[in-house]
Amino acid sequence: MATQHGIKFALHIITNHFGNLVAKVCECLLRRGPLSLQHVIRYTELSKIQVKNSLLVLIQHNCVQAFYLDEPDAPKSTQYMVLFDNIIHRVRFSKFLVTVSQEFDKMCVDLTEALLQHGRLTLNQIHDRFNSIQKEGNSISLDAVQENLHKLVTSHYVERCPLSEPVLTQPDQDEVPARKRGAKSSKIIVEPETLEQRVIAAAVPVEAKRFSLITDDERNADAVKDKCDSCTEHVGEKRKYDALESDVDSGGTEEQAVLWRVNFDEFIRRLRHKACTENIRTRLDDGAAIVISAMLEASRKEEKKVKTAKSAPLSLDSIYEEVIKNEMGRNMTFDHVRASLFQLSSGPPFVIVEDDSYIIDFKCIMKLAQSDEVESVVLKRYGKDAYRIFRSLSEAGRLLETDKISDTVFVEKKETTNILYKMWQDNYIHMEKIVVGTTIFLLWKINKETLWKTVLDEMFHAALNLSIRMAYELEQQQEVLNLPADRREGPMKVKFERLKKVRMLLESSQMKLDDAIMLFHDF
Amino acid sequence: MSRLQGPSSLKRPRPGSNSSTQALTEHEHIVYELIRSKQDMGIWTRDVKRETNLQDAVVNKSIKALQAKNLIKEVVNIQSKGRKHYMAAEFEPSKEISGGAWYVEGNLHTEFIEILKKLCVKQVERLKIATLEGLHDSIKRSGALNVDLTKQQIEQILRALVLDDKIMEVKSNGLGDFTRIPVGKICYKCVSKAGPKIGAMASIPCGVCPRINECTPDGVISPHTCVYYKKWLEF
Numbered sequence: 001m002a003t004q005h006g007i008k009f010a011l012h013i014i015t016n017h018f019g020n021l022v023a024k025v026c027e028c029l030l031r032r033g034p035l036s037l038q039h040v041i042r043y044t045e046l047s048k049i050q051v052k053n054s055l056l057v058l059i060q061h062n063c064v065q066a067f068y069l070d071e072p073d074a075p076k077s078t079q080y081m082v083l084f085d086n087i088i089h090r091v092r093f094s095k096f097l098v099t100v101s102q103e104f105d106k107m108c109v110d111l112t113e114a115l116l117q118h119g120r121l122t123l124n125q126i127h128d129r130f131n132s133i134q135k136e137g138n139s140i141s142l143d144a145v146q147e148n149l150h151k152l153v154t155s156h157y158v159e160r161c162p163l164s165e166p167v168l169t170q171p172d173q174d175e176v177p178a179r180k181r182g183a184k185s186s187k188i189i190v191e192p193e194t195l196e197q198r199v200i201a202a203a204v205p206v207e208a209k210r211f212s213l214i215t216d217d218e219r220n221a222d223a224v225k226d227k228c229d230s231c232t233e234h235v236g237e238k239r240k241y242d243a244l245e246s247d248v249d250s251g252g253t254e255e256q257a258v259l260w261r262v263n264f265d266e267f268i269r270r271l272r273h274k275a276c277t278e279n280i281r282t283r284l285d286d287g288a289a290i291v292i293s294a295m296l297e298a299s300r301k302e303e304k305k306v307k308t309a310k311s312a313p314l315s316l317d318s319i320y321e322e323v324i325k326n327e328m329g330r331n332m333t334f335d336h337v338r339a340s341l342f343q344l345s346s347g348p349p350f351v352i353v354e355d356d357s358y359i360i361d362f363k364c365i366m367k368l369a370q371s372d373e374v375e376s377v378v379l380k381r382y383g384k385d386a387y388r389i390f391r392s393l394s395e396a397g398r399l400l401e402t403d404k405i406s407d408t409v410f411v412e413k414k415e416t417t418n419i420l421y422k423m424w425q426d427n428y429i430h431m432e433k434i435v436v437g438t439t440i441f442l443l444w445k446i447n448k449e450t451l452w453k454t455v456l457d458e459m460f461h462a463a464l465n466l467s468i469r470m471a472y473e474l475e476q477q478q479e480v481l482n483l484p485a486d487r488r489e490g491p492m493k494v495k496f497e498r499l500k501k502v503r504m505l506l507e508s509s510q511m512k513l514d515d516a517i518m519l520f521h522d523f
Numbered sequence: 524m525s526r527l528q529g530p531s532s533l534k535r536p537r538p539g540s541n542s543s544t545q546a547l548t549e550h551e552h553i554v555y556e557l558i559r560s561k562q563d564m565g566i567w568t569r570d571v572k573r574e575t576n577l578q579d580a581v582v583n584k585s586i587k588a589l590q591a592k593n594l595i596k597e598v599v600n601i602q603s604k605g606r607k608h609y610m611a612a613e614f615e616p617s618k619e620i621s622g623g624a625w626y627v628e629g630n631l632h633t634e635f636i637e638i639l640k641k642l643c644v645k646q647v648e649r650l651k652i653a654t655l656e657g658l659h660d661s662i663k664r665s666g667a668l669n670v671d672l673t674k675q676q677i678e679q680i681l682r683a684l685v686l687d688d689k690i691m692e693v694k695s696n697g698l699g700d701f702t703r704i705p706v707g708k709i710c711y712k713c714v715s716k717a718g719p720k721i722g723a724m725a726s727i728p729c730g731v732c733p734r735i736n737e738c739t740p741d742g743v744i745s746p747h748t749c750v751y752y753k754k755w756l757e758f
């Protein structure tokens with residue numbers, strides 16, 4: 001869901017990272033949806049070579065995915081689709097690196113950083129890059145690079161790049177003969193909803209191949225077979241369409257020509273887990289946080305997608321086993337864990353108990369965290385009484401009459417009406433009028449779906465503004481920044497110190513706001 | 524505190540107390556009967572005029588006379604405090620008119636409510652896990668109040684505290700702190716980190732900005748010119 005300001009923020013990021021030309025092509029795709037090369041050229045009024053190069057940059061950095069729609073009414077040319085989420089991920093690279101650094105050593109972090117910086121790289125390219133920044137005599141062997149790459153691939157932080165141009169055939173077409181593997185067409189495929197989801201699903205290599213370091217010889221045969229029916233892979237087939245094959249993978253053996261990239265999904269999943277744990281910590285206590293974190297770890301393997309609603313069921317024993325793997329958890333007794341599990345299930349059901357097993361309700365945790373965020377905005381914008389009113393409406397989840405609200409929140413009726421009215425004007429709540437005889441009753445409720453969308457849009461707007469302001473502050477203080485440290489004296493020193501504080505505040509706010517954006521958009 | 528009027532303190536209407544109505548003029552009689560017929564809802568002067576079809580001056584005069592004879596009284600209608608609202612003397616304003624038990628003379632009794640809230644939080648803190656009945660009891664026994672509160676009233680206070688995010692509802696499992704409480708019973712406990720958390724949006728200017736819809740990168744209102752930012756970044 002790319003909101004208006006989401007698009008503006010994405011374009012701001014692309015402009016900062018790749019300049020105006022690429023941003024122009026990106027904007028065209030963001031605003032108009034998937035387009036063919038010809039159409040992008042027409043709409044942007046740029047030259048063919050400009051558009052081509054811009055698309056190549058965007059593909060290289062995983063912000064655009066090409067595909068071919070093999071459907072009767074579809075245009076007979078390669079389409080380019082912009083991947084909004086991947087653009088926004090670009091402001092999270094530092095978070096991804098922290099995540100890797102918590103589990104692996106420096107070389108893995110550097111490797112991840114290289115991939116984040118360059119988008120897609122082959123093993124050889126990674127190796128070259130490593131050695132180009134090493135001091136002389138300190139060269140790193142290809143084996144060492146491969147070993148670290150292996151670690152990252154095994155933990156799913158790095159994956160093989162998706163197909164450069166998957167072909168999408170129409171779903172549900174029993175009559176149409178399957179193009180390559182008729183025998184497998186009976187396999188049931190749950191059809192993803194949006195075109196974007198379909199394209200991504202079609203482009204992603206099958207799980208076994210996606211995270212495999214095995215050479216191409218072994219997989220070539222399987223790969224063709226394993227793809228699902230609605231997305232046919234044209235391995236080795238010469239493109240008839242105007243696909244923009246990235247030329248970064250020219251040369252080298254098959255093995256080294258495999259392109260690798262960072263797997264954003266895995267990072268987002270980790271950050272989602274972290275957010276869950278931290279949320280439980282602030283809401284309940286450290287014990288509950290340790291238990292949740294252990295449960296996340298224990299059920300991790302069963303998780304198929306990022307936005308999993310519920311974890312796999314876990315037994316008390318398996319949870320305890322995981323708890324004591326953690327240093328902090330070792331202080332916990334069996335009873336303590338049991339008590340924490342109870343705590344997690346007795347208030348809002350963060351954990352559901354079912355036949356002696358325990359299931360994490362991600363949705364419940366996320367929903368409450370989202371409500372917290374919105375409520376705190378309401379508190380700051382409209383005050384304490386409004387906060388209470390908002391919470392009572394949120395809790396009710398249905399239409400409530402003014403008097404009823406006023407009674408439950410202990411706010412004077414007139415004041416209640418005023419507050420409700422203000423929030424209604426800002427689109428925070430929904431109002432309905434009912435006329436009974438000569439009396440008009442006002443009924444109110446929170447329309448979560450629209451409100452959450454508004455809030456997310458405002459978050460993107462705020463993120464954009466933070467970034468603009470940061471650039472402005474730095475620009476204003478160019479003079480101070482250019483001064484060598486030993487010449488910063490008097491007023492210049494004061495200015496420099498201020499700028500340092502400004503930067504720190506803006507940067508930490510950006511990170512925090514991005515956490516909130518993920519909460520509403522990615523989790 | 525005794526100003527708080529619980530439902531129990533409602534005076535029952537005394538029927539047939541019309542001994543003093545004999546000395547009324549015809550107009551006064553009409554007005555009085557109308558007002559009295561409205562029982563505990565009372566009536567607005569404008570409606571008296573409309574329903575009796577009498578002239579303004581006559582109605583006003585009659586009302587004055589009836590008030591002087593203590594047959595009717597002026598009451599505050601919390602729906603519209605500015606309007607003159609009358610009721611026969613023997614009635615007490617209904618909940619719709621008075622605002623209910625938490626209102627005194629048309630005003631919400633906020634100080635009293637605040638005292639009660641504090642008292643409840645203190646008791647929940649002390650008990651760690653509390654049921655409604657337990658709280659009702661312990662408040663009564665504490666002798667901190669010189670009025671009797673009903674269980675419903677305590678419950679209302681607890682609901683408000685939940686909305687304040689000061690306490691939370693939990694269900695008993697009959698174990699640990701809940702040993703004395705039946706399984707499944709709703710209990711109250713204090714929120715570990717009381718008070719609302721300040722979210723990411725609430726801690727930056729744009730998150731709570733009233734002008735956000737007018738703010739654009741190159742507009743009159745922009746992050747460059749923003750007064751909220753200026754203030755925020757004052758070090």
Ligand code: SF4
Pocket residue numbers: 465728729730732733734735736738739744745746749750751752
């Ligand atoms: S930059 Fe300033 S004016 Fe614009 S939305 Fe933010 S706080 Fe409001």
